Amino acid sequence: MRAYWVIFVIGCGSAVPADSDDPLPARCAGPLPAFATREAGTLTTRCGDLEVSARPLAGGIIQLRYGSVVERSWAVVEAPVDDPEATLGGDGDRAVACTAAMTVAIDTQCRVRATLADGTVIVDDVELAAGDRLRLVRAAQPDRVYGLGERTGGLDKRGRAWTFWNTDAYDPAHGGWAPDQDPLYQSIPFAVHVNAGVAHGLFVDQPRRMVFDYTDPGRDVIDAEARSLEQYLIAGPRMAEVVERYTRLTGRPALPPRWALGFHQSRWGYPDGGTLEAIAERFRRDGIPADALWLDIQHLRGFRTFTVDDAFSQASLDRVRALGFKVVAIADPGIKIDPGYDVYESGVAGGHFLRDASGVFSGTAWPGASAFPDFSRAATRVWWGGHVTGLRARGIDGIWLDVNEPTTFPEGGGGNTVPDELVVDGDGEPTTMAAFHNAYALEESRATFEAIAETGERPFVLSRAGYAGIQRYAAVWTGDTPSTWSGLAQTLPMLLGLGVSGVPIVGSDIGGYSGHASPELYARWMALGSISPFARAHVTDGVPGQEPWMFTDEVTELSRDLLVERYRLLPYLYSLADEAARTGAPILRPLIWEFSDDPAVAELGDQAMLGPSILVAPIVQPGTTTREVYLPAGRWFELHSGAIHEGPATITVSTTLAALPMFVREGAILPALEAGQLVLDVYPGAPSSFTLYDDTGRTTISLTAEADGASVSIARSRPSPIQVRVHRVDTALVGVDGATGHAYDADARIATATVEAANAAVRFHYDPAITELAPPITVAFEVEVPADTPGQVFIASSATGWTHEPLTRVSASLARGSLTVPRGEWFDYKVTRGSFDTVEKLADCSERANRYRFGAPSSKTITVATWRDRCN
Ligand code: GLC
Numbered sequence: 088m089r090a091y092w093v094i095f096v097i098g099c100g101s102a103v104p105a106d107s108d109d110p111l112p113a114r115c116a117g118p119l120p121a122f123a124t125r126e127a128g129t130l131t132t133r134c135g136d137l138e139v140s141a142r143p144l145a146g147g148i149i150q151l152r153y154g155s156v157v158e159r160s161w162a163v164v165e166a167p168v169d170d171p172e173a174t175l176g177g178d179g180d181r182a183v184a185c186t187a188a189m190t191v192a193i194d195t196q197c198r199v200r201a202t203l204a205d206g207t208v209i210v211d212d213v214e215l216a217a218g219d220r221l222r223l224v225r226a227a228q229p230d231r232v233y234g235l236g237e238r239t240g241g242l243d244k245r246g247r248a249w250t251f252w253n254t255d256a257y258d259p260a261h262g263g264w265a266p267d268q269d270p271l272y273q274s275i276p277f278a279v280h281v282n283a284g285v286a287h288g289l290f291v292d293q294p295r296r297m298v299f300d301y302t303d304p305g306r307d308v309i310d311a312e313a314r315s316l317e318q319y320l321i322a323g324p325r326m327a328e329v330v331e332r333y334t335r336l337t338g339r340p341a342l343p344p345r346w347a348l349g350f351h352q353s354r355w356g357y358p359d360g361g362t363l364e365a366i367a368e369r370f371r372r373d374g375i376p377a378d379a380l381w382l383d384i385q386h387l388r389g390f391r392t393f394t395v396d397d398a399f400s401q402a403s404l405d406r407v408r409a410l411g412f413k414v415v416a417i418a419d420p421g422i423k424i425d426p427g428y429d430v431y432e433s434g435v436a437g438g439h440f441l442r443d444a445s446g447v448f449s450g451t452a453w454p455g456a457s458a459f460p461d462f463s464r465a466a467t468r469v470w471w472g473g474h475v476t477g478l479r480a481r482g483i484d485g486i487w488l489d490v491n492e493p494t495t496f497p498e499g500g501g502g503n504t505v506p507d508e509l510v511v512d513g514d515g516e517p518t519t520m521a522a523f524h525n526a527y528a529l530e531e532s533r534a535t536f537e538a539i540a541e542t543g544e545r546p547f548v549l550s551r552a553g554y555a556g557i558q559r560y561a562a563v564w565t566g567d568t569p570s571t572w573s574g575l576a577q578t579l580p581m582l583l584g585l586g587v588s589g590v591p592i593v594g595s596d597i598g599g600y601s602g603h604a605s606p607e608l609y610a611r612w613m614a615l616g617s618i619s620p621f622a623r624a625h626v627t628d629g630v631p632g633q634e635p636w637m638f639t640d641e642v643t644e645l646s647r648d649l650l651v652e653r654y655r656l657l658p659y660l661y662s663l664a665d666e667a668a669r670t671g672a673p674i675l676r677p678l679i680w681e682f683s684d685d686p687a688v689a690e691l692g693d694q695a696m697l698g699p700s701i702l703v704a705p706i707v708q709p710g711t712t713t714r715e716v717y718l719p720a721g722r723w724f725e726l727h728s729g730a731i732h733e734g735p736a737t738i739t740v741s742t743t744l745a746a747l748p749m750f751v752r753e754g755a756i757l758p759a760l761e762a763g764q765l766v767l768d769v770y771p772g773a774p775s776s777f778t779l780y781d782d783t784g785r786t787t788i789s790l791t792a793e794a795d796g797a798s799v800s801i802a803r804s805r806p807s808p809i810q811v812r813v814h815r816v817d818t819a820l821v822g823v824d825g826a827t828g829h830a831y832d833a834d835a836r837i838a839t840a841t842v843e844a845a846n847a848a849v850r851f852h853y854d855p856a857i858t859e860l861a862p863p864i865t866v867a868f869e870v871e872v873p874a875d876t877p878g879q880v881f882i883a884s885s886a887t888g889w890t891h892e893p894l895t896r897v898s899a900s901l902a903r904g905s906l907t908v909p910r911g912e913w914f915d916y917k918v919t920r921g922s923f924d925t926v927e928k929l930a931d932c933s934e935r936a937n938r939y940r941f942g943a944p945s946s947k948t949i950t951v952a953t954w955r956d957r958c959n
Contacts, residue, residue: 115185116176122195123182128169130184134197137217141184141191141199143173147322147332149184149191151199151210153221154315159516161463161526162292162555164338188322189287201320207282209320210289213306221316223309229280231689232301233326233677234587236275237565239267242580242677242692244278248300248308251276253525253552255494255503256566262601262627263569266577272492272552272566274525275588277337279329284683288321288329290336294525294554312521326587326680327672334589334671338559341540342668343592345782346413347485347547347562348660349378350616350650351623353415353596354632356385360403366634367410375635375647376654379413381487381623386416390454391423393430393474395481404482415485415547416478420459420493420531421452430474434458439467441509441520450495450505459493459505462530463523464512471531472538479539485547486535488561491528492552528552529560536560549621555589558671562592562621570599570626575612576707580692582619586673587680592664594621602630606638607709607744610645614747615705617649618697620660620674645745658758658765658781663698665780674698681752682719687735691717700755700777701726704740704748713739714748722753724770728943729814729836730861730911743913743939751814756788766810771797771855779803796821796851799842806845813838813851817859821852834865835944864910867903867946870918873953874899880951882906883923884916886942891921908942915939918951927951932958 119125123132131140138155145168173186181192189209192200201210214224232244240247251274256264264271276291278299291297297311309316321332352370357363363380370377388394395416404414422440424447425431434440440458441448449456461467475486497503507521520527532550536559539546550561557563565581568574578595585593597616598604604612613635616622626633635646653660663674673680676696678688694704694717702723704716718734725732726749732738740748751757753772758765758779765781771792779786786803799811811826816838820831826840826849838851872880876899881891886908894904908914915937918927929935930952938949 115174115178115183115190117178117183119177120180120182120195123177123193125175128173128175130175130182130193132182132193132197134195137197137215139193139197139199141193142167143170143175143184143186144168145170146335147186147188147328148336149186149189149201149320151191151318151320152315153215153223153318154217154313156315158315158317158518158522159513160292160317161294161529162337164556164559165335167336189320191320203285203287203322205285207285209280209282209287217314219312219314221309221311221313223316225307225309226305228301228304228307229282231281231679233279233281233679234275234584235278235299236585236588236590237271237273237563237581238584239264239269239271239577239581241690242583242679243690244584245301245304248298248302251297251299251525253492253504253528253554255490255492261569261571263567263574263599266573273554273557273563273585275553275555275557275585275590277333277555277588279326279587281326281679281683281689286323286326286329286683288319288323288333290319290321290333290555292317292319292555295522296524325683327670330587330589330672331670334558337556337589339668339671340558340592340664341536342545342665342780343547343562344545345657345661346378347592348620348657348664349622350376350653351379351381351415351621352377352634353381353383353623353625355383355626355628357382358385359398360400360407363399363407364403364410367407367412369634369636371410373636373643373647375643376650377412379415379485380407381625382414382416382483383628384417384419384453385628389423390419390452391425391428391430392418392420393478401481408482413484414482415487415549416483417487417489418475418478418535419453419490420462420488421450421454421457421490421495422460423454424449424456424458425454431458433470434460437466437470439464439470441505441511443506443509448505448509451497452490452495460531461511462527462534463514463518465514467512468530468534468537471534472541475535475538476542479542479544485549486539488528488531488535488548488550491531491550492524493527526554529554529557532557532560553590558590558592562594563590564593564621564623565595567600567627568595570601570604570608572608572707572709574599575608575615576693578615579695579705579707582675583673583677583692583695586676589671591667591671591673592620593675594619594623596626597622597624598626598633600625600627602626602633604633606642609633609638610642610744611706613642613646613649615707617653617747618675618695618703618705618749620664622653641744648745649747655759655761656757658760658779659698659701662758662778662780665785666698666778678702678717678719685719685735687717688719700752700757702750702752706742706746711742713741715739716748716750718750722772723750724753724755724814725749725911725943726751727941727945728864728911730942731815731857732860741913743915745939745941746913754790756790764808764810766812767799768812768814769797769799770814792855793850794855796853796855798851799849801842801847801849803845806843809842811840811842811849815857816851816853817857817862818854823852824850832944836862861910863907864942864944865905865907866940866942866944867905868894869946869948870894870902871900871948871950872902872918873951876900876920876954878920881919881921882916883919883926884908884914885937886914886916891919908940910942912942913939914942918949920954920956924956926955928953928955928958
């Protein structure tokens with residue numbers, strides 16, 4: 088198909104045109120130059136065969152079109168409205184479109200120059216080639232480039248060329264995608280460019296094969312196998328505003344069901360319903376919170392999509408659901424070519440499959456020879472949706488859309504796809520797979536989402552592939568991430584990039600896809616998963632499962648703790664999902680999203696903000712015992728202990744296998760659920776507010792620091808008890824107005840009070856002076872020992888220089904006591920009977936590794952098996 092190119096090149100390729108010191112046109116409403124026309128709100132210019140137009144849209148966006156072919160957009164949902172304030176005219180020999188946010192000037196050679204109101208040049212075409220493909224060379228590369236969807240590499244995407252072509256990126260040599268692999272499964276041609284802290288967006292709405300090349304520091308290149316390019320220039324000045332505008336164009340996610348934000352367990356290969364039941368029971372028995380179990384392709388009858396093998400009986404699935412689990416099933420697009428299989432037969436009868444010259448196109452997928460639905464056809468989406476509804480009726484709660492690039496398996500491995508030249512319906516405007524490829528999964532997701540939504544339920548759909556707008560219908564996971572440290576390290580920046588690209592509900596296979604994760608790798612991945620918007624452990628076939636208990640007892644325990652903490656914070660996560668549905672803001676966001684003025688965070692991709700208020704610094708390197716954490720300007724509170732750090736600062740935190748460093752920003756309002764009760768943790772600082780969402784509606788909460796305390800106001804539609812906890816009250820609470828049952832915990836340095844009324848103004852009176860940033864804290868120990876243990880029991884810890892501190896023996900088998908330790912830091916300890924000669928040992932008399940605790944109010948009972956002096 089690419090036999091010859093009809094190309095004409097305009098421009099000499101010089102870096103910057105001669106008039107570069109004249110960024111703003113003097114007059115926007117001057118007479119139109121001869122090469123331009125104006126119709127309604129669109130300015131169109133012509134140079135030879137090429138047409139370039141500019142159309143200012145309401146809300147800080149200018150739509151540019153290169154080429155006159157108008158193709159249907161799969162991404163844009165909102166019918167664009169002209170900017171009523173825009174002026175279209177001339178400025179000497181340039182055609183100009185002016186809006187409050189930016190100006191576009193097009194010269195006689197159809198080169199576009201776009202300038203923000205502050206004078207920053209954001210588009211500066213120096214070379215333009217059109218024909219069977221479009222190639223734009225632009226000067227003035229931005230300082231920073233974020234987004235571009237699902238990508239390997241760091242947060243800032245400069246320095247590489249990125250391809251937009253949905254690809255099954257599995258590389259057998261890596262058991263998943265290779266380090267630095269490109270492209271992956273998703274194609275989202277949307278970038279947030281930042282110049283001197285000012286952000287703007289560039290969205291190129293073209294699902295054909297395309298490359299954004301940022302390798303040359305002086306120029307950006309956009310190269311598309313297309314005859315036209317629809318582009319949207321999106322004003323900021325903040326990243327949040329750019330993404331809000333971008334997601335107004337391409338849509339925002341619906342609020343997912345609450346269970347979708349819980350923990351999910353998957354693997355390829357659970358052989359039968361009984362195994363699923365056992366897994367479900369184990370989660371409940373071990374007290375590890377979880378909400379969903381997943382069915383991969385082994386649950387299908389011979390890989391036939393929309394079937395359930397007899398090994399997974401209805402009764403079995405019902406028992407899993409009775410244990411409080413939702414069930415999510417995979418639905419692959421490759422439909423087995425199999426006369427007698429109803430999905431295939433109805434697909435043929437309805438003309439739903441892609442066709443080639445010989446009839447229904449046949450490609451190889453999991454079932455062998457397979458037919459592929461044409462999701463660009465409305466009737467096909469309805470047909471697919473009917474099968475989705477059928478699964479729903481069988482008790483399948485969510486749908487997992489995989490291999491939807493769409494993948495075909497060529498001889499010899501490696502993902503391929505259906506031929507570019509296959510014709511698709513294009514919703515009544517026929518085109519080819521070359522034009523539809525990147526949007527295939529988007530429309531498959533749409534068909535799936537809409538079918539579930541029609542049943543009146545909130546859909547939960549997970550999709551591997553996608554295009555701009557995928558967030559409307561599906562959550563996204565990072566596909567086959569290998570179970571390696573490099574895979575883990577690349578995951579956080581990838582999730583952050585997806586978030587900036589308008590896709591907020593994202594996650595990775597916890598433990599990695601290829602399997603055999605070491606206990607340490609799994610523990611670290613679980614920590615990252617526990618703060619990922621979508622949290623699912625998954626693994627490939629033929630390797631050990633990656634359930635939290637498949638590693639060591641220590642890993643089981645720390646996984647439980649991490650997930651319990653995720654569930655405690657679910658009201659916060661759910662509120663962030665609501666924010667994403669309202670504004671498109673990511674749940675997990677790069678620090679630069681929140682701290683756009685801080686150059687130190689411009690490239691920081693190994694830390695993130697969970698919503699506006701919690702900074703997370705997961706550990707992604709093996710053998711880590713300490714890690715550096717950068718805290719931007721302002722006051723930060725370690726999440727579990729309230730220890731204070733003043734930013735900007737780079738602090739070194741000690742870590743253990745269980746560590747997930749988390750810091751709360753001053754002004755934070757964090758809703759949490761503890762023992763079924765809603766709690767609001769507040770950290771007074773600059774005045775702040777938060778919109779809490781629960782299924783009864785929205786509650787607006789505001790927090791203000793006062794000279795003699797803090798005030799909290801709560802506005803909601805119905806009354807119910809909320810416990811408000813004010814953090815870092817260092818001296819006794821004087822009193823509370825507007826709430827009941829107030830109390831003060833001097834150790835935790837927290838004041839609490841309970842609010843019942845729908846609308847409440849609560850005033851905490853106390854001296855807000857901080858006496859010491861991180862005062863030592865007393866932690867409680869409860870130690871079970873063998874009943875015949877002689878004498879006293881002691882704790883020796885790194886926190887006290889490994890001296891032996893006595894506990895009180897409250898019974899033959901129980902000793903209790905406390906230790907004063909550094910607040911907000913991990914410390915190691917052992918149980919002894921007063922000397923290391925008597926230190927605890929495991930039951931088999933082997934040395935037990937140091938135990939560890941965290942310097943925060945908490946208590947936990949531990950059990951000593953035996954003592955050194957009893958071992959030989
Ligand atoms: C693909 C998916 C993976 C799944 C497998 C089998 O590789 O990315 O998650 O387990 O197919 O369906």
